[in-house]
Amino acid sequence: MKTAIFLAAALFGGTAIPAAAQDADAPGLGEVVVTANRLNARYAQQDRPVVGLRRQADSVVVQAAFSSDSRDAETRKREIHAMLLAALGRAGAAGVELVTGNFELIPVTKDNYQDLPLISAGRVDTSQANVMVKVKLAGSIAAAGERLDGFIKGVPRTGRGAIDKAGALTLTIRNPDQYRDAIVKLVAENARHNAAIFGPDYAVQVNGIDGQVSWSQVSGTDVFLYLPYRYTILPK
Template sequence: MFRGILVGAALALMGVGPAFAQEEEIVVTATRYREAYENFSVPHVSLVRRADFAVQQITIGSDTREAAQRTAELRQALQSLTRYADRNARISVALIEEDSDESGQARVVAFNVDKAMESLRGGPRPDTSYVTITVRTRVAAGDDRDAVRERFTQFVTNIPRPGRVEVSFGEMQLTLNDPQQYRPSLIAAIAGDASQISNALGNGYGARLEGLENPIAWRRAGDLDLRLFIPYRMVILPREAG
């Protein structure tokens, strides 16, 4: 009875956790997220999942001397980039939006030239300006890191560069659509593991699962794969008498 109650309680927690919009695309390798959850230990039960997309940050800059002309060139470059991406079947343009709280979560949002221009910054040298945007490509089952990087390289190489515009690469990251959709599968697997262990120990023992209210966390399990897990703890206890 003790075991059945505790495993049943674990299954009841399947819906617990922060709400995410359906198909919300989360940057699961974002730096702030890694820093927020780097101390989490990967438990015994986890799920390996291929990333849905790879995203590549690119910086578009200009060193035209006159500030207004620099800004005009960057806007023109973004507009040309949008048209160029519309003709590309495998690469799209997006923006990354980060939460301001401690979660470190970042999500992919639709690209808009005006929104992108809001990130206009001065460059490392006088008379330089730049904007940072994101390009993305869906990760296929047969892809490896080199194939994905080659798609990005070919795309960026052919981006129109008006005036004195230059383009450079940033970090490649991975995204998942609605990571919280994997909570039911993970919790069912955790409950199954707890049941198997307590059954193996005999009728005198049960398992208590702690931490199932935690959100899903993840680690890279390869260049394009992710290991999803819930930071939980299993405690084996003797069954109460009576």
């Protein structure tokens, strides 16, 4: 979804490990960041269809900045990498994962963590690497947030290094295209139901169900997946 890609990129800018360009419109997406579109009401979205599939998100992520303000650039780099390596070593036991990416999430591993870009932290002689810490959404959003906070606080600091949470909790969903058939069935059921109200002399013409699966956040824990369908009830 173009809007979600853009907003997620604005929120998590600078986190991605350099990689080949990804086509966000291609099928077979892995786990993606969900960004809610809000108007006047919380989680409202003006152009979202009425019929779709509502389900709980798969995981919760929060951005973490690994930084150092040591005077020497190489020292800053070593301290940031040492903290990242310590975080990776603790992640499995803590039930969390380090990921990166502006849209589709990419695992940060011991093989690629040194590829994370080091950027200026806004002060002289200060560098940082941005990652996201992800935890499965198994209960409340508050519980997930507490687990993420506890993990970030528990990673040992090295030298003049620091690890700070940045931004709000954000939901993720794995492979949204897997829900296409379920969404189409919901649209068909709704269309048949409404056509039946008009009587047996009416039928439905449906468009847009071949479009891309899109999504938005609809509560603190839930996402709404939908297709850009439109249908018209016509005389037979």
